[in-house]
Amino acid sequence: xxxxxxxxxxxxxxxxxxxxxxxxxxxxxxxxxxxxxxxxxxxxxxxxxxxxxxxxxxxxxxxxxxxxxxxxxxxxxxxxxxxxxxxxxxxxxxxxxxxxxxxxxxxxxxxxxxxxxxxxxxxxxxxxxxxxxxxxxxxxxxxxxxxxxxxxxxxxxxxxxxxxxxxxxxxxxxxxxxxxxxxxxxxxxxxxxxxxxxxxxxxxxxxxxxxxxxxxxxxxxxxxxxxxxxxxxxxxxxxxxxxxxxxxxxxxxxxxxxxxxxxxxxxxxxxxxxxxxxxxxxxxxxxxxxxxxxxxxxxxxxxxxxxxxxxxxxxxxxxxxxxxxxxxxxxxxxxxxxxxxxxxxxxxxxxxxxxxxxxxxxxxxxxxxxxxxxxxxxxxxxxxxxxxxxxxxxxxxxxxxxxxxxxxxxxxxxxxxxxxxxxxxxxxxxxxxxxxxxxxxxxxxxxxxxxxxxxxxxxxxxxxxxxxxxxxxxxx
RNA sequence: GGCGCCGUAGCCAAGUGGUAAGGCAGAGGUCUGCAAAACCUCGAUUCGUCGGUUCGAUUCCGACCGGCGCCUCCA
Numbered sequence: 001x002x003x004x005x006x007x008x009x010x011x012x013x014x015x016x017x018x019x020x021x022x023x024x025x026x027x028x029x030x031x032x033x034x035x036x037x038x039x040x041x042x043x044x045x046x047x048x049x050x051x052x053x054x055x056x057x058x059x060x061x062x063x064x065x066x067x068x069x070x071x072x073x074x075x076x077x078x079x080x081x082x083x084x085x086x087x088x089x090x091x092x093x094x095x096x097x098x099x100x101x102x103x104x105x106x107x108x109x110x111x112x113x114x115x116x117x118x119x120x121x122x123x124x125x126x127x128x129x130x131x132x133x134x135x136x137x138x139x140x141x142x143x144x145x146x147x148x149x150x151x152x153x154x155x156x157x158x159x160x161x162x163x164x165x166x167x168x169x170x171x172x173x174x175x176x177x178x179x180x181x182x183x184x185x186x187x188x189x190x191x192x193x194x195x196x197x198x199x200x201x202x203x204x205x206x207x208x209x210x211x212x213x214x215x216x217x218x219x220x221x222x223x224x225x226x227x228x229x230x231x232x233x234x235x236x237x238x239x240x241x242x243x244x245x246x247x248x249x250x251x252x253x254x255x256x257x258x259x260x261x262x263x264x265x266x267x268x269x270x271x272x273x274x275x276x277x278x279x280x281x282x283x284x285x286x287x288x289x290x291x292x293x294x295x296x297x298x299x300x301x302x303x304x305x306x307x308x309x310x311x312x313x314x315x316x317x318x319x320x321x322x323x324x325x326x327x328x329x330x331x332x333x334x335x336x337x338x339x340x341x342x343x344x345x346x347x348x349x350x351x352x353x354x355x356x357x358x359x360x361x362x363x364x365x366x367x368x369x370x371x372x373x374x375x376x377x378x379x380x381x382x383x384x385x386x387x388x389x390x391x392x393x394x395x396x397x398x399x400x401x402x403x404x405x406x407x408x409x410x411x412x413x414x415x416x417x418x419x420x421x422x423x424x425x426x427x428x429x430x431x432x433x434x435x436x437x438x439x440x441x442x443x444x445x446x447x448x449x450x451x452x453x454x455x456x457x458x459x460x461x462x463x464x465x466x467x468x469x470x471x472x473x474x475x476x
Numbered sequence: 477g478g479c480g481c482c483g484u485a486g487c488c489a490a491g492u493g494g495u496a497a498g499g500c501a502g503a504g505g506u507c508u509g510c511a512a513a514a515c516c517u518c519g520a521u522u523c524g525u526c527g528g529u530u531c532g533a534u535u536c537c538g539a540c541c542g543g544c545g546c547c548u549c550c551a
Binding site: 013030031032033034039040042043044045046047049050071074075076159160161182183184185186212213214239240241242243244245246247249250269270271272273274277278279280281282283305306309310311313314315316317319321322324325326327328329332335336339366372374375377378379380381382385388389391392442445447450451454463464465466467472 | 481501547
């Protein structure tokens with residue numbers, strides 16, 4: 001196992017060593033998308049940081065079991081289904097599918113399980129029943145079931161919100177009168193006509209209704225790790241900073257209120273993706289979806305590099321300039337990769353081996369320190385420059401195997417190499433023919449014709465490069 | 477009002493109580509028929525402002541200015 005992985009823990013507001021309950025196993029629960037619409041790249045920034053976490057933990061020798069929920073029943077999905085005039089399940093299905101497509105486009109490693117809220121009704125109902133039984137939940141006058149935060153003294157510990165200081169303002173719940181305390185939150189909402197209309201209501205001993213937003217995460221996390229590992233405590237729970245309160249605070253209350261055990265040992269939260277300084281969100285209308293980028297032909301590697309060049313706990317502004325810069329970086333990495341692969345491998349690669357070792361060491365130091373991806377990326381580019389310098393030397397240093405292996409290892413964690421693109425055979429044949437014609441022109445010093453041919457190729461999006469090994473070409 | 481985040485070169489962005497990584501863009505150079513790629517050289521005497529602590533602060537403390545987030549269903 002590699003060195004100690006340390007991560008910032010929202011619970012303590014400190015970078016702390018990761019201490020899994022039963023190493024090398026790490027149970028990782030990451031809050032997934034609400035499938036009422038397409039997820040935007042702000043959502044995906046969080047999923048991408050979690051992807052990096054997952055990959056780094058695996059690189060470090062841990063056996064990660066990742067759970068990502070799919071919220072397919074909540075206020076927004078119901079409202080969206082209602083607007084579309086569809087049943088809930090019919091409305092959410094294509095967006096669930098779209099989420100998986102976007103995930104694959106962005107090269108996010110699939111979680112091991114994707115529990116859907118609607119498929120865990122028995123677990124959720126059992127959890128509510130348990131909370132009622134233990135006296136930390138009660139049925140309100142409106143028929144819904146609420147969690148009594150007065151019965152959970154550590155409530156507010158994660159978000160450091162003092163209940164008494166919570167401003168009673170902007171978003172006052174309409175069901176406030178039904179609760180013992182305005183801050184109590186719904187575990188189970190009594191079904192109303194709209195819920196019934198879209199098929200979002202289930203029978204339960206405490207009344208027909210539907211789960212509150214937070215309930216699913218507690219129920220599904222506990223169910224998944226319970227049946228697999230017979231534990232009630234997650235090693236890591238992650239999400240966006242906006243979930244700290246109330247979502248994660250409430251998850252803790254529900255889970256610990258039911259099990260009496262620590263729900264999650266380490267809490268990780270990723271910062272927002274902003275647009276011109278403001279949070280990207282559906283509400284602001286300033287969002288961009290993953291499929292928008294895909295349709296624009298943006299290589300996912302560029303998106304990954306862009307995000308990884310900023311620490312996950314820093315807000316980052318999404319701009320075209322930043323994306324363009326990331327595209328260039330990806331291109332450079334791709335060129336380098338090809339060069340290294342083609343550099344051959346003989347003996348005597350002492351210098352390269354040293355650089356390879358340093359790369360691995362620097363990346364490990366960076367990522368072990370609260371997943372400092374920007375520093376890992378810097379180490380990668382340092383390596384690229386240093387190795388290029390070696391390869392430029394008149395007597396090329398041999399023995400590139402070690403360097404190539406290190407580069408691939410690091411690059412597998414970040415996954416920022418350009419997507420291989422292949423030209424269609426007809427174009428390839430034409431390009432090869434043109435290159436031969438140009439070579440003849442160059443041989444007879446007819447550079448005018450040679451340059452015309454190059455312009456011709458460029459017009460078709462083909463870039464050429466004369467090297468000692470002949471003329472190479474690529475699509476741009 | 478409460479909790480919290482941010483302000484580092486043209487742009488993006490790391491970082492440390494001891495004098496500023498990396499990427500993109502730009503300028504010059506090497507190489508090239510010309511290019512491209514790659515490499516070399518060049519950029520903040522300075523890290524929002526003003527104070528304080530310190531032998532020394534961008535890094536710690538305070539105030540202020542500016543931007544942002546959460547405060548009950550937002551990643």
